[in-house]
Amino acid sequence: MVVEKVMKRDGRIVPFDESRIRWAIQRAMWEVGVRDDELLDRIVKDVIDRINELYDGEVPHIENIQDIVELELMRNGLFEVAKAYILYRKKKAEIREEKRKILNKEKLDEIDKRFSINALRVLTSRYLIRNEEGKVIESPKELFERVATLAAIPDLLYDERVFSKEGGYAQDLKKVEYYLQNFEEFAGVYSIGRFRLNKYHFERMINLYKELAEKGKMKVSIDEFLGMLEHGEFEKYEEVVEEYFNLMVNQVFMPNTPALINSGRPLGMLSACFVVPIEDDMESIMKAAHDVAIIQKMGGGTGINFSKLRPEGDLVGTTTGAASGPVSFMHLIDAVSDVIKQGGVRRGANMGILEVWHPDIEKFIHAKEQNVGTNVLSNFNISVGLWRDFWEALKEGKKYPLINPRTGKKVKEIDPKSLFEELAYMAWAKADPGVVFFDVINKRNVLEPAKGEKIRATNPCGEEPLYDYESCNLASINLAKFVKYDDEGKPYFDWNEYANVIMKVAKYLDNAIDVNKFPLPEIDYHTKLTRRIGVGMMGLADALFKLGIPYNSKEGYDFMRKATEYLTFYAYRYSVEAAKQRGPFPLYKLSKYPEGELPIEGYYHKEIWNLPWDDLVKEIKEYGVRNAMVTTCPPTGSVSMIADTSSGIEPIFALVYKKSVTVGEFYYVDPVFEAELKKRGLYTDELLQRISDNYGSVQGLEEIPEDMQRVFVTAMDIHWLDHLLAQASIQLWLTDSASKTINMPNDATVEDVKAAYLLAHALGCKGVTVYRDGSLSVQVYSVEGEKKKRVPAKPSEYAKRILKEIVESESWLKKFVNVEAIIDGTNGKGLPIFSLNNHKGTLNPTKSEIDERKIKELLGIAYCPVCYEHGGEVVELRMESGCSTCPKCGWSKCVIS
Template sequence: MSLSLDREASAAPFIQLRPESLAASGAQPPMQVIRRNGTISKFDASKISVAMTKAFLAVEGHGAAASRRVHEIVELLTAEVVGALSRRMSEGRTFHIEDVQDQVELALMRSEHHKVARAYVLYREERTRQRAGQGAAKATQPSGEPSLRVTLASGVQVPLDIARLTLIIEEACTGLEGVGAMAVLAETQRNLYDGISEDELALASVMAARTLVEQEPNYAYVSARLLLDKLRTEVLSFVHDTPTSASQAEMAARYGEYFPAYIKAGVKAELLDPDLARFDLNKLAAALKPERDLAFQFLGLQTLYDRYFLHAHGNRIELPQAFFMRVAMGLAVREIDRETRAIEFYDLLSSFDFMASTPTLFNSGTLRPQLSSCFLTTIADDLDGIFKSVKDNALLAKYSGGLGNDWTRVRGLGAHIKGTNGESQGVVPFLKVANDTAIAVNQGGKRKGAVCAYLETWHIDIEEFLDLRKNTGDDRRRTHDMNTANWVPDLFMQRVEADGEWTLFSPDETPDLHDLYGKAFAERYAAYKAKAARGEIRVFKQIRATDLWRRMLTMLFETGHPWITFKDPCNLRSPQRHAGVIHSSNLCTEITLNTSDEETAVCNLGSINLLHHVRQGRLDETRLQRSVTTAMRMLDNVIDINFYTIPEARRSNLRHRPVGLGLMGFQDALQAMRIAMASDAAVTFADTSMEMISYYAISASVDLAAERGRYPSFDGSLWSRGILPIDSIELLAEARGGLAMDRGMTLDWDTLRDRVRSIGMRNSNVMAIAPTATISNICGVAQSIEPAYQNLYVKSNMSGDFTVVNEFLVRDLKARGLWDEVMVNDLKYFDGSLGAIDRIPDDLKALYATAFEIDSAWLIEAASRRQKWIDQSQSLNLYIANPSGKKLDALYRLAWARGLKTTYYLRSRSATHVEKSTLRGTDGKLNSVASVTMMAPAPIIVAPAATAPDLTGAVACSIDNPECEACQ
């Protein structure tokens, strides 16, 4: 079937004047058409009739009777289309030729002329392909008709430069498979109107490319490159103080002249440290690699654009490579050969092989370089101490620090207050104050303030603590914005295993329990329990350990909090157990450092991009060693350069010098090597990859110690005794009387152990795996050690809502001839899961199984293998598709039994879904929630188990894809 139909000349939409103009004149606007080449022509409704008539006749034949009937139908449908367009005119809409064609399709479908509608759609698609094959040149040909006008910032209107628009779109598509410049250009022109502003024009092409991502993941790169054009114009115009634009090809020459001007402008605007101007700027400019601007996907560049690039008077002044060089310069500012080191750091960052944490990216090279990620404090049991800690939280959060507070020392409800001879209201009212402080101090407006409160399981207020995140009850005793975590001693878990009794105490009567762990804790706890039985302790309560455990898991399931973290493995395996006690983890549960009244623990984070170190199906050990070595130097530099907002943080950081090198892109690396997450091979890869990172991180710290000296509190540490993380497993096993944790190794640890003992370490701690919620977006890889959330979904963060498609999956489906419009719709219908799509082979279903299709026991086994190499911990999320008390009980007992130090979120389905229809028109809307559908999860009825929590009537927590951006 063919339709001899000139669509360009027929179904023509119209453009209206602005509503304010109509109001002023009182006249109807002239009806006009925006054509695909950007020109304007008169609207003629008869062309719609002609187009539909030809479509009907092509399907139903040219007989006279058919023709008379067709004309009657067409007349009604044309009136319907014009009416619909007229109604949209009253809403201030501007129409492109494609908009009328959309209305024609709708009219045909609504009138149930499905065959005609199908013919119309097929012809429309064929014409689109023909135009794409003809190239973009036709779009730039002059027609003699008036073109759209663009309103400049000055208010002057100039004709739309369709030639430049076409050039920029063609350049953005260069070198990418499966994308077409004409498709982006056509979609862009749908969103244009006469008098469009420069800013809106720049965004129109960006958003146009974003609508096509669900069809082809490479459009994420196209849209990033189009956003880059907008950024170039904004930055160059400000830095050079004159309207300036440049294509990507032109930037190869212009980056060199821009960079020194950018540094000078940044110093002048009091955004950059004046010391940066004393670098050899020409040498650094020559080292910039403009082609690396093309490596961004849209979500990554948009995140940088919105929140990371420095801006003066509302104008951004940084281009991506200048941004990475600024961060590198800030980290190299105290190096002897700082230009060489800055270039070395820049190469690592801009290649995405490693990425520093968000505070470092925000603040490096600025006047207040607060570069650290996480701060841990312990709260004293008096008003001065409590409110000093609240003030410290505010000061630490101001410059983008994530906070972990240990509240265990604060006396419980009903405890005696000697000064007033009254009774304490417990810890909860003070937690409410800390909660509201986190809201008030929102990290300089760049991201949400975030804090996590920790409480030990023996505290008398633990039951109220479990309820803090509930939406019912006395709101004065609720903290809706604060994260919470249980700090669980091994003795409690052993009592749960034995179904024994558990006694709760107020810490003012049992003060030393706070600082004890292992056998010492168990002995002292038994002594206090005996005192309580004799009536020598005033405030205590006895409960079944399994009852409290059930309630802990129930609250975790209902509210997502408190998280489950384990006190004893954190302390027994700590290299710094000679210098203090770990009383909590941090906001994201990966940091395990000592805290006291004199010391606020500080950690400095960054992450290796594991995907970039996979070559030809295996991990490139040489490249990984180079990346880890350079990354460790950068992280160590953070400690000396850092801007400290409280003296306790400075004292602690300089004395112990801890850093936390982690990883991201674990799922991507597995898929690149064709390994399913739920497999023994994945567990083995988690082991071997972390072993390499651990080996080279420790080795790099030894090298830094040889060059710069040991950290001051080295003597007496496990390091000084030749006990490495792999060796410290035995300390935990001894305390527990056994431990089901793998001890295998493949590298030469004996030689490294000797070097550590003889030379020393530069850093008390060297490894921690953070969530990488934001920096993984910048690098375009999966977060941290996470399984794929979905293979197609809408991601929401502070920059807006964006379609995310698994490009590895699309590549494999294309190779097998399975990637088409039907597959896209199937993925949307099944929320990015492959399991229910029959035509997908089983091997791909296993390889691309999503987080809720994988038994979380696999995640725990992999985490256990990593934990043996890590001197701190890892942010480990667990996923439950169909939660039950029995499953939760088994999962968290397994985590404890396998020697994990901490767990993080418990994620359950289903708060966010991909739109079941097209994402066009919703995706990419910045700072909106247009493409997210919130659904209340249904109650889950669970049969009670002997030791599992009864979750009858409980509601799954709405924690799909939660964002913790405080660490990274």
């Protein structure tokens, strides 16, 4: 008889899967450079025959099957392959043991096994529930069940048996208030199929019923609804919970960090991004400080535009004194953030914006120009808000007026070129400030007539422009999961499956708005006026590796554009269907959507369409759209670590790097790269060391074939011009913005930064963060001087062509952008570094000065506070997706990730 079942290590009986045996043997063969499909087929057949012979229809244990594989490999004389298989088996046993220690469990379940050791470490450090003694009391399976269960609750309330889009139903809400006041008594009483509602699920469900009932949209009373739930009339929604659960545990998508932490828990806040208003009076300033404290206490990050505050030295009418100015109040907010250590390890994250016309703009640009290690404004990313009039002044060489926001009068005029120099210099020296292009952000802003004003602020990482008191829920889809292989082993991208998942994730985020416990009533109100969601991407670098496409190539940019076009098109496709069933966002009729406008630049370039946008717009005009904005690309830090994939839309930082652990050192290798090395018979410890010593790059290594060097590029192998093109390619089809770092080498010049800003604006980016390697505080001193010189990145041929086209079409850019110098790598080289009148040399401390300072003074600037506070390990941060991020634990200044 044929064996049909197998017993797993945890005692479960599962179907026998021949493909798992084939893959294990193939991997062992690749390990020793054997690539012979006929031999592989024969060995697999021998193994299956021997299993059937020995067990004759009985159920073997998985260990027995592995013993048979070893034996058959040796019987066929494949002793090196058998050795590789035995070593792999031993390694798997060690991994299982390590996972048990991390999770503090005797037995691992199937979900535990799906995640890498690194992913489980991240989950246990920040996401799984702990008891008062600090011990983990939740498994990854339980985490994803509570997240998925909460996300499906709105489906019950919008069921056509209980919900009316048109409204007109009156319900007595006294019993609803009873349930809300006594929600703790109903823990585990109700369920959606096999998924039990905990007390926080129940409270959010009753709260949503109340909200819909107050609008007259509930056809049944609360007791009738609960009776239906108790009698299993919503059992079909078990499939919805199961679907969300499977998408997460299979690492296909992940919600933003607050949703993973807070779903089905007391805080209940699922959003990551907020904007808080601040007006020019003390009551508003203190209200903003209060709002920031509440939002950050619950795990969110805040953006604030300080431009309405009167400048330093201006008149204060009530006291006839002098105003202290916007920068001083930034320090106030920074101090508030500093005392709110979220969960004891996460610092508050803020975006501070000052618009370029403000009289204090020069002081703002230099706000972070302090001695290394002083922690000044460490809880802030700062950005200068630029408008079209500034670009016009720069273009025409005219003086630019600075305006007092209190009086609306001109205070003085400045040379825009000098200000632009200062801005570029500080970004070159300190990686702050960044720039936000408000003219581009508002160019396609379909909400402007509904809101009566332009957008003037973003979240901490800049990818989510928001109105005052708006918030946004974000989630990222793992692109690498959609790379499949045909019968001949050739990779392809499954666009149909990708489209289906996009719609499911859009629904997840739309549902999250309804069960979100917002930190302030103002945020609840304004968020639900627009119902903004942010479907995003991660795993881009890994997907391109699998497809054999270089990140910095025309083919790479074409893929990015298509992936983002699908992202937005199918997020809208869900949103239109939801509008039919649940109604459009409340401000829809006042927006530009009914006129057929969309907030995406790509829509206005029909020659690049891959999808039927005209048909979609017709539907939007007829039925409305549920969500005012639908896509963004956030940083994914620890979220991508949980998904075991590359971060956000960034290239990877290193293909190989050395990691130190308590038992010694080992090399971390990008999994896709590792598989390719083994497939080609190139994998050796000696080669890994060579790559690690080459800054984690394969560029210039003769052992690595040219085609692999072309495809497997790291962030620093890619020229900053190609980084810009990647961001612009993705921005073209997003409703909101993208968080990305424009990496530059340490020897990049201020001229490079200036050119990057001008080209980013010309390419249609909504903002840009430039990072020169080594400018993040003390990072420069950690680079080993003995290592070989890094192979310099060069612009791709495609990037050169685009650069020339831009400068030819905007001839004034020639005053600032030296095309040939950028191409040949001499841009600004040999010129004296721009020096400011008030620059006192504080940016270049000596090595001994830094050694004298305590490590704690550097936390939040250059080193990871989580790794330091949990074991005293000093781990350098790196710039990724526009934010300082820890490569070990995924901690980021951006709370989203």
